[in-house]
Ligand SMILES: Nc1ncnc2c1ncn2[C@@H]1O[C@H](COP(=O)(O)OP(=O)(O)O)[C@@H](O)[C@H]1O
């Protein structure tokens with residue numbers, strides 16, 4: 079793990095990424111729902127191969143941050159730069175094509191489609207045959223489908239799910255559904271992957287395996303991963319930088335060790351959890 | 355232990371090209387047989403008329419299934435698109451009567467489909483922004499408007515175009531058992547081919563989860579519109595075949611009840627199952643003809659069948675089981691030899 083170095087916007091990124099454009103930069107990001115300020119002054123910079131943890135108690139605004147980053151919600155304030163490009167006004171689909179992919183806290187699979195079809199939807203833009211070419215079953219259709227299918231099997235291999243390929247996604251056990259959602263997101267060829275509580279509902283050994291796999295995904299794909307988790311012990315092992323969110327505000331940023339010993343974090347987060 | 359190979363499994367393992375060839379050959383055989391039977395009057399004239407109607411209804415059902423079963427919307431105005439296609443291609447065929455009918459007919463059908471799709475585009479773009487009930491209401495309103503316009507356009511604007519309630523007559527009766535089923539086959543194949551492609555998967559993904567679909571980079575607006583227009587296009591083709599089957603059109607044939615009739619076929623067959631739509635279209639067209647004496651009770655029977663379905667088999671006859679000859683073979687053969695096969699053993 080490389081050292082964290084400071085960058086403007088009061089963040090830290092790994093030393094190895096420091097001389098490249100950050101994959102993500104947010105400035106003064108915020109959103110209000112009616113009178114409620116759900117997120118405010120959210121400033122975060124991520125290196126291109128960094129795994130960052132976004133932690134905080136339930137209701138802190140973590141999922142809302144993801145919805146802002148993917149333009150599901152329109153920010154009330156602030157800017158988001160993805161690979162140096164302002165994402166304002168882009169649709170969620172356009173953002174995906176620009177390199178952001180995500181999973182959802184409450185799993186959103188295509189339940190009545192098979193496992194491999196779910197991944198193939200993620201690979202939609204990897205194929206370039208037209209509607210006419212598919213109806214006439216021209217060579218470009220066959221070629222595109224074959225390449226995409228092979229790629230889909232490769233992706234399924236990451237979590238050893240090849241033998242489930244033709245099962246309906248909705249029929250999978252909970253843990254497998256979470257893993258499939260990650261694969262579907264990876265299929266879109268992202269440079270930044272957002273994972274919303276990927277370990278929720280998993281047992282400790284499944285969780286440990288998942289965290290190891292997330293690190294492996296980062297290493298093989300060379301992408302940045304922003305990971306939401308509300309149990310901060312889970313992310314300590316794999317995250318290089320951690321941002322702690324409480325009541326919509328970042329209350330601490332730093333390495334896992336710094337976060338662990340930060341009195342404000344212990345007060346606002348761990349203290350409360352231990353007490354309750 | 356080796357698994358016992360079933361006919362379906364063997365079929366599935368054949369090279370794709372060979373499977374396409376077998377399917378095409380089977381379909382050609384079906385077409386030739388049914389045409390020969392009709393031509394030699396083995397099938398009576400009135401029965402061959404029923405067959406044409408079956409083919410038209412198959413197209414209507416599978417096309418509505420694209421919008422309901424695959425795209426997950428609930429349009430209630432499918433008869434409106436059918437009407438647009440029917441009148442367009444009827445007017446075309448009337449004006450092209452100097453040319454050979456069998457040559458002009460495909461053109462007329464495609465023209466009917468295109469105009470219907472154009473209407474689909476105009477309705478779809480605003481309607482698809484709304485969810486569920488609103489789309490149902492807008493499409494229902496649209497089909498009623500179409501019907502009323504066809505009914506009144508001549509008397510209001512002084513045209514001699516649709517002849518309103520007096521009926522559009524002298525449409526060349528170009529529809530035959532052969533070309534009706536040929537078109538039904540073509541439409542089924544096109545829909546099948548579309549659905550088994552990245553475009554079809556995009557449409558299905560919208561039905562399953564629109565937000566996730568968007569997050570996978572799918573332009574949901576584009577694909578919703580595409581699915582809706584495809585549905586309208588094929589309904590237009592069915593309309594053209596219907597015009598050439600009847601030879602006379604009046605707006606009364608395209609009312610709200612017609613839309614419901616088609617919807618019943620799709621629901622009965624199982625949303626999202628093309629095979630189900632086909633079976634239901636055949637059954638619901640043939641049965642009333644076989645039970646002529648009870649034709650007054652058709653709507654009562656429809657309602658009872660629907661209620662029974664909701665209670666006993668809410669997923670429809672075929673569920674979302676999709677059309678595949680291999681799968682069909684597998685099912686039939688598995689059932690026959692069920693006691694001999696223990697697939698679960700490994
Ligand atoms: N669409 C919305 N409308 C109104 N309030 C919302 C909406 N989305 C989130 N919130 C509010 O924002 C706050 C943060 O929610 P969320 O981001 O889901 O928390 P977390 O993911 O950290 O548990 C909560 O108080 C929630 O009620």
Ligand SMILES: [Mg+2]
Pocket residue numbers: 140141142183
């Ligand atoms: Mg959340």
